[in-house]
Amino acid sequence: MTRKGSLADAVQRAFFFLLGRPFLAFFIGLRIKGRQNLPADFPFLLVANHTSHLDTLSLLALFPLRDLWRVRPVAAADYFESTKLVSTVTRTLFNTLPIPRKGFTAENHPLKTMGAAIDRGEGLILFPEGTRGMQQKGLAPFKKGAAHLVLERPGLRVVPVFLDNMGRSLPKGAWIPVPFFCTISIGQPRVLTGTPEEITARLEGEVKALSAESRPGRPV
Amino acid sequence: MSSLAPYLSHPVAMMAAIVLGILVVASTVYGVLLVVRKDKDWSELRARIGAWWIMASLFFGVLLGGNKALIVFFALISFWALKEFITLLPTRPADHGALVLAFLSIPIQYYWIWTGWYGMFIIFIPVYMFLALPIRLVLSGETSGFVASASQLQWGLMAFVFGLSHLCYLSTFPDFAGTKADGRTVVLFLVFVVEISDVLQYIWGKTLGRHKVIPLVSPNKTWEGLVGGVISASALSLVIRFLTPFALWECVAVALLITVVGFFGGAVMSAVKRDYGVKDFSSLIPGHGGVLDRLDSLCWAAPVFLHYIRYFHIPKT
Numbered sequence: 001m002t003r004k005g006s007l008a009d010a011v012q013r014a015f016f017f018l019l020g021r022p023f024l025a026f027f028i029g030l031r032i033k034g035r036q037n038l039p040a041d042f043p044f045l046l047v048a049n050h051t052s053h054l055d056t057l058s059l060l061a062l063f064p065l066r067d068l069w070r071v072r073p074v075a076a077a078d079y080f081e082s083t084k085l086v087s088t089v090t091r092t093l094f095n096t097l098p099i100p101r102k103g104f105t106a107e108n109h110p111l112k113t114m115g116a117a118i119d120r121g122e123g124l125i126l127f128p129e130g131t132r133g134m135q136q137k138g139l140a141p142f143k144k145g146a147a148h149l150v151l152e153r154p155g156l157r158v159v160p161v162f163l164d165n166m167g168r169s170l171p172k173g174a175w176i177p178v179p180f181f182c183t184i185s186i187g188q189p190r191v192l193t194g195t196p197e198e199i200t201a202r203l204e205g206e207v208k209a210l211s212a213e214s215r216p217g218r219p220v
Numbered sequence: 221m222s223s224l225a226p227y228l229s230h231p232v233a234m235m236a237a238i239v240l241g242i243l244v245v246a247s248t249v250y251g252v253l254l255v256v257r258k259d260k261d262w263s264e265l266r267a268r269i270g271a272w273w274i275m276a277s278l279f280f281g282v283l284l285g286g287n288k289a290l291i292v293f294f295a296l297i298s299f300w301a302l303k304e305f306i307t308l309l310p311t312r313p314a315d316h317g318a319l320v321l322a323f324l325s326i327p328i329q330y331y332w333i334w335t336g337w338y339g340m341f342i343i344f345i346p347v348y349m350f351l352a353l354p355i356r357l358v359l360s361g362e363t364s365g366f367v368a369s370a371s372q373l374q375w376g377l378m379a380f381v382f383g384l385s386h387l388c389y390l391s392t393f394p395d396f397a398g399t400k401a402d403g404r405t406v407v408l409f410l411v412f413v414v415e416i417s418d419v420l421q422y423i424w425g426k427t428l429g430r431h432k433v434i435p436l437v438s439p440n441k442t443w444e445g446l447v448g449g450v451i452s453a454s455a456l457s458l459v460i461r462f463l464t465p466f467a468l469w470e471c472v473a474v475a476l477l478i479t480v481v482g483f484f485g486g487a488v489m490s491a492v493k494r495d496y497g498v499k500d501f502s503s504l505i506p507g508h509g510g511v512l513d514r515l516d517s518l519c520w521a522a523p524v525f526l527h528y529i530r531y532f533h534i535p536k537t
């Protein structure tokens with residue numbers, strides 16, 4: 001069953017057109033730096049820092065509505081599949097790609113799920129910190145999943161992204177957003193090689209560099 | 221044509237004609253400069269004048285829409301201004317609830333204007349928000365940085381919500397007996413005099429400015445600019461005295477008062493920006509910066525102007 005042209009796809013498009021984008025433009029005042037770096041063709045792997053539920057919303061809002069069916073935010077199954085309601089809502093509105101965070105088998109291994117999505121020509125959004133951190137505390141160490149995926153799919157383009165202030169607008173545990181100006185800084189797509197440790201360090205460095213550019217001379 | 225006459229002699233229409241004239245002159249000067257001084261880059265001037273066209277059209281459009289449109293308009297401006305301010309603040313995670321409350325105070329403050337409840341309008345933020353914000357902060361349970369958070373949030377509300385809302389409250393004042401002036405026309409007077417003073421201070425400062433007033437806060441503010449701008453704006457205020465219930469000398473005195481207070485409003489905002497290490501509050505208005513970069517003087521001048529009018533021109537009940 002394909003997502004393209006399905007009811008879920010139509011609902012997602014309507015949601016982003018009528019609610020998501022106006023909310024980000026007029027309430028959050030989202031600013032986008034480096035939009036030209038956003039890949040127009042698929043597949044790709046987008047990696048970003050993670051401080052808020054707004055992260056996924058704003059990253060998806062970057063893409064043309066007609067491409068949303070093949071942009072897949074990688075989501076922790078233990079959180080986003082916890083109940084039937086949460087699962088239906090996130091799958092419909094955000095087109096999530098659920099993966100287990102621990103205790104996985106060869107069958108439901110995250111690398112297998114993500115690799116298959118890349119093979120289908122989908123763009124993945126991955127938060128390598130593994131969970132939402134606190135904006136004020138800075139970046140947590142990246143997990144190595146992105147690096148392993150890159151090694152299994154040579155030539156896969158990786159787009160580093162830094163999301164600024166999302167965690168101040170809607171931090172973990174909060175349900176009412178505060179309209180801080182938020183910024184998305186998109187870095188140049190990279191094709192990376194090396195050991196998993198090297199690739200992970202490189203990605204962390206790229207996101208950190210974008211964060212330093214995002215607010216020059218000021219503490220993150 | 222004769223049926224149009226009463227509309228054209230309305231003070232708001234006359235003022236629109238004056239502003240239109242000034243903008244046409246400014247655009248013409250820009251055009252001439254572009255031809256005569258090809259060696260210089262005039263793109264900032266172009267952006268500034270272009271933004272003035274848009275801001276003036278928008279403001280007159282809202283004025284035509286009546287008081288309710290004005291209330292919604294000013295509430296939205298306060299929202300954007302507070303947003304620009306809090307983005308610069310070093311907020312703590314524990315401040316989230318208090319920040320939500322601070323934004324919630326905007327519709328409430330403007331609701332008092334909508335219902336014309338002056339007593340509540342004038343104490344809601346200085347008293348009730350002053351009490352409510354620390355209560356919400358206490359409930360978060362984080363004491364480190366408590367006073368800084370409570371102070372900065374209250375300061376932002378006072379400057380950008382409370383201050384700006386005075387501009388809006390003014391517009392709801394009734395007709396002044398024996399004149400063509402009403403609430404909306406005195407708002408026009410205030411906005412015009414303060415903004416033209418900003419522009420003239422900039423022009424005088426650029427051409428003659430030598431001696432800095434407060435070099436460590438704002439190197440662009442010079443004595444020549446300040447004195448030249450304040451005096452020429454006050455002189456110009458006489459041209460639009462028909463918008464006010466003021467006598468001749470009173471008009472000059474009020475214009476001097478609001479332009480000087482406005483100057484200090486601009487200086488205060490410069491100090492805020494320096495403190496947080498930014499040049500502009502945001503980049504919403506091309507050539508100008510953020511909403512706060514444009515309205516800084518008005519935030520300070522509006523309360524003083526409102527109280528002057530209320531004490532001396534509104535009959536005591």
